[in-house]
Amino acid sequence: MIKVTQKKNIKSPLLKIVGIIFLFVLSITCVKLAFWQIDRGDEKDSIYKNYVNSLNKEAAFITKLADSYEDFTPIKIKGLFIKDKQYLLDNQVYNKKAGYDVLTPLVVSDEVVLINRGWVFNNDRTKIPDISIESISTEVRGYVYTYKNAFVLEADTFNTAWPKTIQSINHNQFKAHFDKKLKPYVIIMSDKQNESYIIREKYKTNEKLKHYMYAGQWIIFSLIGFYLCLFLIRSSFWIKEK
Structure with a gap:
């Protein structure tokens, strides 16, 4: 004891x-x-605050795109859509519904930049929504945004079919799809305009x-x-x- x-x-x-x-x-x-x-x-x-301030600024018309901009820089450009090479960014939610963001390449001064044309709903995962373009030549108003590397379960694999459904935006992969230089950012349409879909606010609240x-x-x-x-x-x- x-x-x-x-x-x-x-x-x-x-x-x-x-x-x-x-x-x-x-x-x-x-x-x-x-x-x-x-x-x-x-x-x-x-x-x-940067996002809100950008929406209140007048977009400057740009004829030659720079290699980089600060996020949310308001911009106005004119170019030609490449209508047969579009991307559908998957798992994008609007009003509690899952859909896609439509990304369409635009040729500006012999360079390519991706344009986020807005959100589309798709209740049938076996079919691709109709994202056809009527006006190839167009003016785009929006703001610059560089998408961060998102965590995905598996990397995107591409076949020859278009449009391509993607899980994340990877410019290093996408540049192989074009014979012109691809800018490393996206221009998101900031309001309803020609060839746009549902425009979602990037940030609804602080x-x-x-x-x-x-x-x-x-x-x-x-x-x-x-x-x-x-x-x-x-x-x-x-x-x-x-």
């Missing part, structure tokens, strides 16, 4: 030390996650508050962790004093 009691006495302080270290590390991690969410909120706030709320939750978790650390430390000293 004496030996068992000694083992318990040895293990008890050790377990408390391990518990204190674990809670401390966990609390620090929660603090870091809180600051990360705050940074994300600030980033989303900046993106949303999501900064959501991230700030998450940050508040992580801070609360960290405070609970620090409190438990102090409780274990105080209880350890109290036991020693007894």
Whole structure:
């Protein structure tokens, strides 16, 4: 009986030390996650403000496209649609319905840029929606946007058929489909115009508050962790004093 009691006495302080270290590390991690969410909120706030400001600016008419622009730069161009080479960006949601964003290449000054012509609904996955173009020569009003690399379960594989259904926008893959230089961004139509479909708002709301709320939750978790650390430390000293 004496030996068992000694083992318990040895293990008890050790377990408390391990518990204190674990809670401390966990609390620090929660603090870091809180600051990360705050940074994300600030980033989303900046993106949303840039987007809203771009919609209120007058689009400049461009005859020669630059190799890069800031996201949401308003722009107006004129060119020729390549109507027989279009893409359907899959899994795009509008009013809780899944559909496609229609991406059509436009030739501007002997270069190609993809135009997001809007959203189309398709309730039959076995058929491709009709995205035919009537006016090849057209003027486009919109804003520049560079799509981020999205996580997909498998990479797109292409056959010879058009239009092509895609899961993400990969300009490195797409440039092989054209004999002209493809710009590394997309111009999204900003309003109803010739050859457009349903125009979706890229950002309907400012999501900064959501991230700030998450940050508040992580801070609360960290405070609970620090409190438990102090409780274990105080209880350890109290036991020693007894």
